[in-house]
Amino acid sequence: MDRDDHDREPQPQPHGDEREFSEERESLWRIAFAPTIWAFHFIISYAAVSVYCFKFGALFDMNTLRFALIAMTALMLAAIAWIGWRAFLRWDVRDTGEFTNPEGSAEDRHQFLGHAGFLLAIVSFIGVVYDTLPLILLGSCR
């Protein structure tokens, strides 16, 4: 209960810690960033390969497309890693030592969203790696 007093609303401007964790600075969307990158990676890879195989197979070599997509993968993995790192910092487990954040306080909510975002970044990272394997292992449309 007492932690909750931090962000009493609707009161005059809070300051310091309270302000840092205020609701306005948070977004539920943020935890979805990494999976969204996975979705884009998936759609772009699938669409590019389909269009290539059905439309442009004769125009240029598949390896060009594969390398382009693998390069895109590297960039996207870097972006997911960065998102994951930022989320890890928000979780702040090294300073607080709290692995779970079950309390109804602004700080716990903030760290929880960091934790969820961090875990989602890991799953998205693995998903992107999985989805790149066909590009590495298979070299033709057949």
Add this chain to the structure above:
Amino acid sequence: MTDRQIPAGDLMAEGVYPPTEEMLNEPVPEEVQKRQKENLRKAWKTPDGWRYWTAVNNSEVGAWYTMTAFVFMLIAGVMALLMRLQLWVPENDLISADMFNQLFTMHGSAMMFLFAVPMFEAISILILPAFLGARDMPFPRLSAYGYWAFLIGGIFVIGSILFSAAPKAGWFMYPPLATIELGIGSDIWLLGLSFIEIASIAAAVELIVGALKCRPPGMRVNVMPLYAWYVLVVGGMILFAFPPLIAGDFLFELERSFDWPFFDHTRGGDPMLWQHLFWIFGHPEVYIIFLPSIAIAAMIVPTVARRPILGYSWIVLSAVGTGFLSFGLWVHHMYTTGLPNISLGFFSAASEAVVIPTGIQLFAFVATLIAGRVKMTLPMLWIAGALAIFTAGGLTGVMVAVAPFDWQVHDTYFIVAHLHYTLFGGMVFPVIAGVYYFFPFFRKKMLSERLGRWAFWLIFTGFNVTFLPMHLTGLLGMPRRVYTYPGGLGIDWLNQISTVGAFVIAAGFAIFAWDIVRPKKDQPQIARNPWGGGTLEWSHEIPETKWGVRSIPHITTRYPLWDQPKLVERMDAGRYYLPDAEEGYRETIVTSVIDARPIQVQRVTGPAYITIMAAAFTGGAFIFPTFHLYTPAIICAAFAVVSIIYWLWTTTARPPEKDMKDVGLGLSLPTYAAGPQAVGWWAVWITMLGDATAFASLVFGVFFYWTSNTAFPPPGAEHASGLFVALATAAFALSWALTRGARSLNRAGRVGLARAALAAAPLLTLSGMGGFILSVLDLDPTSHVYPAMMWALMVWVVAHGIAGTIMQLYCLAGSLFGKLTPRYDADLWNVTLFWHFLGLTALVTGAMIGLVPRMM
């Protein structure tokens, strides 16, 4: 105290929040409590007699919804028994091939569309408000409308089998089989289920807004019940999964009714587009069914383990992660369609990746059980059965996700075994667990422990006896969906075992159904919290009260009944928020999305006939076209629109009699909201997101034909008139700008100008619609898929233009009759939001009809 100049939608909460301990300790005088209860009872009274059916309260609608879905399931189960009887011996002639086709088509369609998805909506409508300490869902009449639509559509679809007119092309309705099929079966499937899909989207809108905006004060996102997280994820999935199917149905029905050749390869069409659209829906659908059921497990497991769930964040991760990844799996139903192997590879990889989040949540449950002191109650028995069966189904899932393995077992009984293991383990068992667990909550009675154990062991044993041998039947080569088989292939005895098992399952369900309906009048009053749960639904009152919660609590923990002492006592005394209904209205509190700060008192609607009428007319609009009766269909559609307008006009976003309301504990909240603060605005936003997805599916269709077809558009094809397309697009853009402008003008108090804009805008919309019609008028949609696709885009934008015109006129009328004023402008905000989407749709349509084909 309120500045009269501020728009009512911009008013803020005033006073103290959060409440202090001293405020909560202050007792509420007895006579005050008595008066408050009297007011609440009056406001929330369920209508008597035959008026009972006009009720819209979530406890009534949820109960009807659940029971209807359950009855549909039993009927679909009987169809399965008939099929098993037919397969009892080789060369059986009990059922004709044609009837067998109808049976398996209806069994699959009914289980998916009339049981599994509606069951999620039904259970959520029934219990989500209680998890959130809310009085009701934000839009009770929308729930009721959805229910009546579901009932009408469901009876229509499932009843068709009695006339031997049921669809028979399989639950996925693959063209060309389904498009060329004679009879009305395919139309019943397409129109009946489209109607139900729309009801599903309505429920999804309701549930998402409920989980985001109707949580009790203080229930931040990190303390909300896991069930609410799942509802959010599943609601979001419905918005992206159902619309592609609606778009597919739209094209399909245009082909069936008007011979526009979307799936006819002789005229440039491609049956594969249907498969893509169907499975973009169909695979996420599996998770749409699975996640909410496993959410029930997430509520039961902590109670039986008598400790908080382990890995709350991990479960959130797995729900959100599964929600995303499940959209990357659809082609694994299409491994044998000849797509490039490398494309199959992507889907195979994603199908293996989704196992990770799915597995994590099961491990979190198991870990919680290990760490807790488990009490093996009846609900837990069903959850344990669910985990065992689902894991087996998951393992075969990992196998069939590998394309070469799938090529061997595709369309055999191995797949039938796999999908029933996932659906029984992932849906049926957890839902039954939920029925046992929540029955004391929603009926205030207990189900029988003894009957429950009998039902469990019969269904669990029967299930394995039926479906375990099917793996082998399939590996031995027996195909699915074939009404009989020759003897001597080594599958006779396997089929006989499966048939015996099916009847054992049926016996279990008979006991379960009897337990639910048997009279329980003699049962003594049950304990208030019979399982010792820690979440808010167990603060329910016994004997039953209809007001939901006596007062809406301030929540600061995940398990408030365990961790917030005196909570229930204070709720009962009316110490918390909204303990009264002075004005005699039904109300609940709307809070902010992340931290659940109280921001508004929302009036919710009460009993009404209008929702039943609206659903009946909407039903007519969908059902008459099945028989090619278009005039009555159009009349019904018009009446449906009139009913809905009446319903909205009389009860939504009306200027309140006072701007602020004291909700108790020193807090005053606005009674009116507009724009992003308002639940109605969120509902429009969410609905339009789904609508945009359906439109995107049509646009995807254009590009799909371009990639799959060597000649799209065909060489020398006539294009739409560029001039008309340009004019139409410009007219829509201008109408959009006028609508947006009207909102600002109205806020600024320049009501005359706003009205002028709102009067001019519909004229522009109409001319825009005319322009789009004229642009494609010279093309013959039956000649080739290219003109057909252009026509389809035109029909889509014109249909939306009609809705857009009605909304503009609605706001104009609102302004003229004092419903919409500079201070109370919620309707105009919502309509502007709709127009943002419509404006973009028109721009994209203009590009797709006028520009893109010329460049392809």
